[in-house]
Amino acid sequence: xxxxxxxxxxxxxxxxxxxxxxxxxxxxxxxxxxxxxxxxxxxxxxxxxxxxxxxxxxxxxxxxxxxxxxxxxxxxxxxxxxxxxxxxxxxxxxxxxxxxxxxxxxxxxxxxxxxxxxxxxxxxxxxxxxxxxxxxxxxxxxxxxxxxxxxxxxxxxxxxxxxxxxxxxxxxxxxxxxxxxxxxxxxxxxxxxxxxxxxxxxxxxxxxxxxxxxx
Amino acid sequence: xxxxxxxxxxxxxxxxxxxxxxxxxxxxxxxxxxxxxxxxxxxxxxxxxxxxxxxxxxxxxxxxxxxxxxxxxxxxxxxxxxxxxxxxxxxxxxxxxxxxxxxxxxxxxxxxxxxxxxxxxxxxxxxxxxxxxxxxxxxxxxxxxxxxxxxxxxxxxxxxxxxxxxxxxxxxxxxxxxxxxxxxxxxxxxxxxxxxxxxxxxxxxxxxxxxxxxxxxxxxxxxxxxxxxxxxxxxxxxxxxxxxxxxxxxx
Ligand SMILES: Nc1ncnc2c1ncn2[C@@H]1O[C@H](COP(=O)(O)OP(=O)(O)O)[C@@H](O)[C@H]1O
Ligand SMILES: [Mg+2]
Numbered sequence: 001x002x003x004x005x006x007x008x009x010x011x012x013x014x015x016x017x018x019x020x021x022x023x024x025x026x027x028x029x030x031x032x033x034x035x036x037x038x039x040x041x042x043x044x045x046x047x048x049x050x051x052x053x054x055x056x057x058x059x060x061x062x063x064x065x066x067x068x069x070x071x072x073x074x075x076x077x078x079x080x081x082x083x084x085x086x087x088x089x090x091x092x093x094x095x096x097x098x099x100x101x102x103x104x105x106x107x108x109x110x111x112x113x114x115x116x117x118x119x120x121x122x123x124x125x126x127x128x129x130x131x132x133x134x135x136x137x138x139x140x141x142x143x144x145x146x147x148x149x150x151x152x153x154x155x156x157x158x159x160x161x162x163x164x165x166x167x168x169x170x171x172x173x174x175x176x177x178x179x180x181x182x183x184x185x186x187x188x189x190x191x192x193x194x195x196x197x198x199x200x201x202x203x204x205x206x207x208x209x210x211x212x213x214x215x
Numbered sequence: 216x217x218x219x220x221x222x223x224x225x226x227x228x229x230x231x232x233x234x235x236x237x238x239x240x241x242x243x244x245x246x247x248x249x250x251x252x253x254x255x256x257x258x259x260x261x262x263x264x265x266x267x268x269x270x271x272x273x274x275x276x277x278x279x280x281x282x283x284x285x286x287x288x289x290x291x292x293x294x295x296x297x298x299x300x301x302x303x304x305x306x307x308x309x310x311x312x313x314x315x316x317x318x319x320x321x322x323x324x325x326x327x328x329x330x331x332x333x334x335x336x337x338x339x340x341x342x343x344x345x346x347x348x349x350x351x352x353x354x355x356x357x358x359x360x361x362x363x364x365x366x367x368x369x370x371x372x373x374x375x376x377x378x379x380x381x382x383x384x385x386x387x388x389x390x391x392x393x394x395x396x397x398x399x400x401x402x403x404x405x406x407x408x409x410x411x412x413x414x415x416x417x418x419x420x421x422x423x424x425x426x427x428x429x430x431x432x433x434x435x436x437x438x439x440x441x442x443x444x445x446x447x448x449x450x451x452x453x454x455x456x457x458x459x460x461x462x463x464x465x466x
Contacts, residue, residue, distance in 0.1 A: 114463035123326070123331070134326075
């Protein structure tokens, strides 16, 4: 049997960490885009649309991400779609992120006073113009901290994709443990790598917040 | 008047306007015609429907019955393009200024004409500078709203509304949020606008100002125009008990 050095373990974990980062990015960017569309729908005067988005948010907030992953994976297979763990994982994480982000941003938008909307209306701006030029720039400042906080959640959330067989950091950790029988060393390394991904994000959020507060 | 001169189209015609919030009827049949260049002061107790009336004129509130015409154009509540056209003709100044805090004073003024009128940058810039000069704030172009006093902010808000070249301005208690020593500078700007022929509909608690500047005073009571007339007459000789009571409550 080959002996695994610490470097071998780290090297393999680092290799897998790429997928954690990539999956997080896709989920975050995809979730942001979908979340923005949902936000616009929710803020529109269209009653039914608003309620549909609220229900969507409740659905994703009220069920475990693990179930959403299972449902995406097995549900797609049931619908006869060619399922890969990649598509299932990105789909589930994107939808999950969109629900949380739209909810976070909706709260930020609600914290902007009605008078700002009305000033825009009185100046003949349309709904999207009010949103884009008046509301979102202000809500965006407030949204930085909770949004980045959520990005950290997403990074950690990708660990769950290991249960449908996606080989990211956590899954790689399990596989290496099975080969090396050094669970403590391996999982410590896994945890360290998660920390190394998440910490800079949080630190960046704090500095960004300070910069925005300055003006 | 020479016979061949057709009478001017009223700046504003309101007929049978009724507005409810749920089951609470707030405007109970308003009829009002405003001539171009006329300056109207709207007075009345809190809750009598003054703000709601102003907000109906530019479509910030929808109403259930009646008609409203601005410069001969009927207000069409569910026609977005028509509302956009109407709002370019009717400016509004709010009690709480509602400047955009993330934009400089200059950008506050240039935002709407740039987006709605699609004016080129040099025209926008020239217009913003001219308007700021007019309200006495030429040096504040690059300041942010939170760096200005309340009176200065309100004057910027007036400049911002004027940048759309409206034919009529709605002013809802625009000095009520100001410290007393800042009221005068804002009223001076409004008075100058009145002299230049701007049609003004202003809700105000400044009775001296209403007396001095307005052509007509409207007294609202419980969602109706209860009494109206030229300021000299209305203040000196109120006809209804409600107006007498209102005026004496101000003393
Ligand atoms: N958005 C609203 N929803 C429900 N009721 C309202 C709303 N705005 C105003 N009202 C009610 O309408 C009435 C008239 O209000 P308003 O027009 O603000 O009076 P005023 O400006 O003369 O003080 C008040 O009874 C007020 O409570
Ligand atoms: Mg009011």
